[in-house]
Amino acid sequence: MRQLWIELRTLAKGAMDLCFHSVVIALSAGVAFSLPSAARFLGRDFLGYWSQIENDKVSLVTIEVALAMLLIACTNYLRRSIRDRKLAEMAAHTGLAYFFPTRNRLAENRMKKLKYAHGQVRNIMLIGSTGHRTFVDPKGDLHFVLKNCMEGKILLLNPHSDAARARARALGHVDSVTDGFPEQVAKSIAFLKQLKAAQKSIKLKLYADPPHVKLAILGDHMWLQHYHPSRDAHSMPEYVFRHNQDELGLYPLFYQYFVKRWESPEIPEYDFATDELVYRDSAGNVVNRKSFSLEKEKRGAAVLN
Numbered sequence: 001m002r003q004l005w006i007e008l009r010t011l012a013k014g015a016m017d018l019c020f021h022s023v024v025i026a027l028s029a030g031v032a033f034s035l036p037s038a039a040r041f042l043g044r045d046f047l048g049y050w051s052q053i054e055n056d057k058v059s060l061v062t063i064e065v066a067l068a069m070l071l072i073a074c075t076n077y078l079r080r081s082i083r084d085r086k087l088a089e090m091a092a093h094t095g096l097a098y099f100f101p102t103r104n105r106l107a108e109n110r111m112k113k114l115k116y117a118h119g120q121v122r123n124i125m126l127i128g129s130t131g132h133r134t135f136v137d138p139k140g141d142l143h144f145v146l147k148n149c150m151e152g153k154i155l156l157l158n159p160h161s162d163a164a165r166a167r168a169r170a171l172g173h174v175d176s177v178t179d180g181f182p183e184q185v186a187k188s189i190a191f192l193k194q195l196k197a198a199q200k201s202i203k204l205k206l207y208a209d210p211p212h213v214k215l216a217i218l219g220d221h222m223w224l225q226h227y228h229p230s231r232d233a234h235s236m237p238e239y240v241f242r243h244n245q246d247e248l249g250l251y252p253l254f255y256q257y258f259v260k261r262w263e264s265p266e267i268p269e270y271d272f273a274t275d276e277l278v279y280r281d282s283a284g285n286v287v288n289r290k291s292f293s294l295e296k297e298k299r300g301a302a303v304l305n
Helices: 002-053 057-092 103-120 130-136 143-148 164-168 182-199 251-263
Strands: 096-100 123-127 150-159 201-207 213-218 221-226 238-242 269-270 276-280 285-289
Touching: 057 096, 096 103, 103 143, 103 213, 103 221, 123 251, 130 143, 130 182, 150 164, 150 182, 150 251, 182 201, 213 251, 221 251, 238 251
Parallel strands: 123 150, 150 201
Antiparallel strands: 096 238, 123 213, 201 269, 213 221, 221 238, 269 276, 276 285
């Protein structure tokens, strides 16, 4: 069904491009055919009109004001065009491909389709808090992406950490409270276990420090949101960066940020088979194992992802 939708969108885009070129050709032909009439008007009729109004002060002042307003409008448009061009060049150098200031229904649908298109049968690297609303919920942006990915590396916030409890307290005013933080993480782990059982290469690590960014890397595109200290990340703007060939943009910076976080020996990996947190040294050797259980806690914790 999704593949059919993508094909229909491609067909519609091709039809729109064809209509646009047809309109441009029609306008060009219309301008070409109107040139003789315009030349006759300028050579004969315009001079006749001008001889009638050249001594009319009201008409002259009106024309001068209209021309002045037109000149001001053209100057402002030119200045804005130059400024917008500079901003567009800066955005291109940073690798910024899309920007979604709000998450209304249209924006959410577009973000979901973009993530699905760029994440098909690819590796996914994700930093989040609980992951529940991001990939466990069937309506989540990465639900089908994770189901179809080749490999997934996921970093979630440890619900037993002080940072998780502090963030839950900070977001306690959120009205859309359903499940508590540990319950959401438990559902995320259960979802990842299902993917693991389906022979997917899925790895999960749990960090304990306060979350700073929500990051998803899908091939050569990266989605980024900021974790505000007292606001739900779902309400924050979302930026999409594309990997530039010259590597001058922000994509490599955040890619290296993820790699360093993933390889940090301070962040344990979750063992899906034994429900343990596995600590490794810088060489990758196992140095410690701790049992990890998600007991029921007070419901009413804020939705953090």
